[in-house]
Amino acid sequence: MSSGAVTANDNTLSDPRHRAPLVAGKQDYASITETVCRIAERDKTPRAWYVAFAVSASLTGMLFLLIGYLFITGVGVWGNNSPVFWGWPIVNFVFWVGIGHAGTLISAILFLFRQQWRTSINRFAEAMTIFAVCCAGIFPGIHIGRIWCVYWLAPYPNQMEMWPNFRSPLLWDVFAVSTYATVSALFWYLGMIPDLATLRDRATNPWRRLAYGTFALGWRGSARQWHRYERAYLLLAALATPLVLSVHSVVSFDFAVSQVPGWHTTIFPPYFVAGAIFSGFAMVVTLMVPARAFFGLKELVTLRHLENMNKIILATSCIVGYAYATEFFIAWYSGSQYELFAFLNRALGPYKWAYWTMVFCNVVVPHLFWFKKCRTTPWIMMIVAILVNVGMWFERFVIIVTSLSRDFLPSSWGAFVPTPIDVAMFVGSFGLFFTLFLLFCRYLPMVAMAEVKAAVSHGIEGHGH
């Protein structure tokens, strides 16, 4: 790079002779600190934030009231029935846990691949991961019916002299999702320690100083600390990468180890992982487009960042489309009448509207991203990303409901109709997600300042060393 500081404003142009700048505008270390910190530090919270928070907090309250109602009354409040034993709760679980994959992916895999553009968005995406995993964890938890016995899932010595069944994919899920939640939270927090120290050192109010200072753990940014910190971060990234793959693979095992037509197919693990990344990136784009405008982060989270994410959405959309096609082909090729029926039933049966919604949103719409214009226009990408989220919810709905409602024996076929409680709980989970998210945006550093500084230090200081 020949210029002393980063100046270009449109960094979406691609000239292979130069790497596009990571951030836009003329930035130095202090300006990066200022841009990120002033959001958490401002004295007056904007009114829009309060409005959004009031809405999402009330939805969260509704969610927890409904969960209380569920406890007292039982799982009959949902539309789950025989034969559709897994209704919306499991659809919602897989939907949220899928969304929860982009954060760790951006942080870990892109870190290992040395994709430095990740530094502007990784904190944001990791936070989204953790909140999505919170939403995801609720649904299988309450789906067990007697939630006060949920601790029976843990292998602890007890007076019943029983142990959980480790040959069950549902128990693998318990281990996978809880490990994922733990490791994501550690990864997020470890990455945030230096930035919390920044907020601590800038705080003027003693209470903020106490709060940020406690969580910054007395970080001094010393080279010896950085050395171990960086090694730990690299190790966590290297651990989190296979973890991301394993978690959604285990979720796919919930379905694929069974013999239910439409569930038992060997491509499920990688297909679920790709779908999870697909939906996760779509959710990051959905949140990032308004957030960067609202919080004045357009220079740190540039159009190029969004364009890169859109490219990943396009790539994963192709993988998901590939998996749909392979499944369909193998269903015919296998010569198994049940398998073929399951897929024809998806496309032509009573839930065909769901199937074709899924195909339209997941396989057709993202192809708009072949055009640069669509990749770099915020409102277009926002619409595509929302449609992808809709499509991915329907994917899980199609997989669960069509396969369960019509399996081997026509006399035991059934149908699934959600109850208002189903719908309200799903909406309530969005409330929880956005509540946590708004708190994060208000009080924590949304962009990994230390990492952005390290990534652009060459540009800021010039090349003369």
Place this chain on the structure above:
Amino acid sequence: MHEIASLDRSRRTDSLGELAPRAAKTAWIVGGAGLALAVLSAVFFDDGWRHFNYSYLVNYAFYLSISLGALSFVALQHATRAGWSVTFRRLNEILAANMPLMAILFIPLALSLFLPAAAPYVWANPDLAEHSPLVQHKQPFLNVPFFLLRSAIYLGLWIWMARFFFTRSIRQDVSGDPELTVQMERFSGPIILLFALTTTFASFDWLMSVEPEWFSSIYGVYYYGGATVGGLAAAILAAMAAQRAGYAAQSITTEHYHDMGKLLFAFVVFWGYIAFSQYMLIWYANIPEETTWYLDRQSSAWLPASIALLLGHLFIPFLGMISREVKRRKVLLGFWCVWLLAFHWLDMFYLVMPSFASDRFPLGLIDLGLLVGLGGLYVGGLLRTAANVALVPTKDPRLPEALAFENL
């Protein structure tokens, strides 16, 4: 700036020139000898021609996978606008450009379809198909004319893809035109999509249909995972061989080997992940029509091979390559590349040969002869392609970035 210094340093990236024809001739002679050994063995052994055909498929799939792995590597590097890998890209382009040779080598497989009794494709044998309703069900897809048509499409597309990257990259060596890079980047996305579809269906057609009643939707991904391991290992070994002969000595550094080693390590794990996913789902669901495939491979004759694959293709290289130092030492990295190529070959053998003989491990002179025979032809083809091109894309706009790169 880096550019001047780096071009200066990479002056020894000349083409092989004089050396190539001589080496190619040697390779062809060795290859011819191997083929002769295989043919003689086929004539003298019982069931020899059937063994020959199955074994030919194994070795064809092995060498093809190296070219496919290299092709996907090139396309992926363009799609991600990677800078670090530029010094390794030309070697992969050369490996991928061997695709026309692979098209020629496909002819014996195509001919074998017309000798139903000895072909690895039992569905092509009307007498056998008559007794299997499942095979009859698949006749609209698995029939000789359509199979040959599809094969021609796969090979044609691959030749086009490989040539697309190869010719533009060569042209850039002269002109240094950055537009060529932009063009390759623009096409890399659709090419990857086409590559995924063709590779999947090619693996279904050429390998999975050897056991025509069996099916697995992950099969294409499995073959791709193994192919990338093979391609990366072959590219690393090619770089080492070139450097031993005194070429590209300055441009390919420890840092590049380290990164290629990391990628190879990642794909070893990826292969393990895919292989485990397939095994786990079939083992757990325990449906007879699927388990037959693994039952053959867990029979007393094949169980050692299965375990060898699990250890040698996953656990041992995983532990062996996890350390940073291993990936930075040429001797150690080279050892693991040879190791992985050997186990990748075993993987191909394991995919195909239980259909030839499930009650014994049929490794013999024919297999050795074909491994050496096709290998000789393959290496000869590589050397011919490499004869007049530089082994590193000397005027790639991102070469300076690759040369300046250091691992943390």
Place this chain on the structure above:
Amino acid sequence: MADHASHNTPDSSETRVAAVLGRFDTAAGLKAAAEKVRDEGYRKWDSHSPFPVHGIERAMGIRPTILPLLVFGAGLTGAIVAMFLQWWTNAVDYPFLISGKPFFSVPANIPVAFELIILFSALTAFGGALILNQLPQFHHPVFASEAFRRATSDGFFISIEAGDPKFDERKTAAFLESIGAAVELCRVPAAKPAIPKAIPWAITFVAALALLPPLGVAWYRASVKREPRIHPLHDMAFQPKYKAQSENDRFADRRAMRPPVAGTIAQGGLMLDTALFQGKDSEGNYVADLPVPVEESVMLRGRERFNIYCAPCHGYSGGLPEGAAGDGDPRSWDGMVSIRASQRALTGDGTWTPPRALHSDYVQDQPDGKLFETITAGVNNQGVQSMPGYAKQISVEDRWAIILYLRAIGRSRNAAADDVPETQRTADTGGNR
């Protein structure tokens, strides 16, 4: 807490210099300076920057951390713990069969093993980094400096602590100035700051509070309660339904269980075929022939049922020979119940009515329908139930099958030499009966 202000309050009477701090403007400047400090031979010193500076470890001479080794060890531990846990719980301590899988199923154990490897490794990576970095550490001399706050934003610092053997307030400061730093001295109170008294009290109080729930649980577990347990959640304990044997005021007889409507016949309970179900024709006479087909499969079925239900008393052979009955020698009996019961009857321990020999004329002369009635209802002689009825245990068809087998026993036990086909006669069968 890194509360900078409290360290520099004017009324802290005595202070000492705990560290010398030098500030640089750029990361490159910091790296160059770090090399000089290293070469000068300082030991207790560090450099501070808002982000990790590439290559500073080499400039400072920091040895690589052992963290990767710790993490590798933790991963190995995770694998061993997971495999042992799954083997012990599912194959040894509480084995139960599910979906036909072996108790110890390695493929099914891989996911949990993998997750535990990751979990143990990640916790070690995180905890190890904190412990090796000696975090949390809220007090440090450098926090005494107001300017040091920029170390987390845009400042680059080198700190040399007073504990260093080469440390000299003025010389060190001069040295840092000479390599281009803006120097500041970090003064801290000479005496260690006292911990406010409230803190130990608060900790004790919280600890005492934390003890209460486990104490409560322990008390409840150890004591006996007469009251029914509390039902915070209904847990299906109270359901809107009537249970068996309970009352219901809606009905005159107040029974919650309702008898069937008069004349109700259960499915398959009509049993119009009297020959089959009662062994009698429509006039009430015993049928003479079997109402089921006489086939080998029925014969085999009859033998199997006979050996299960009849042989315990009557013996596999159908009883002892004619005339041997009642001789009182239990060893001559066939059928394990008869042997044991007659042994005890001999010693005066209860009474025993020996069963009929089934090949006897008494039994064999009865019509099939009568035998059917006997198996169905048992034998009752003047109020003594000497044989129980088997209607509950043996299905109708099986009772007929047993009768067929009884006839076979009768034929074989009463066979004459002439009954043996000529071609198969031997010296034994050629003699008298």
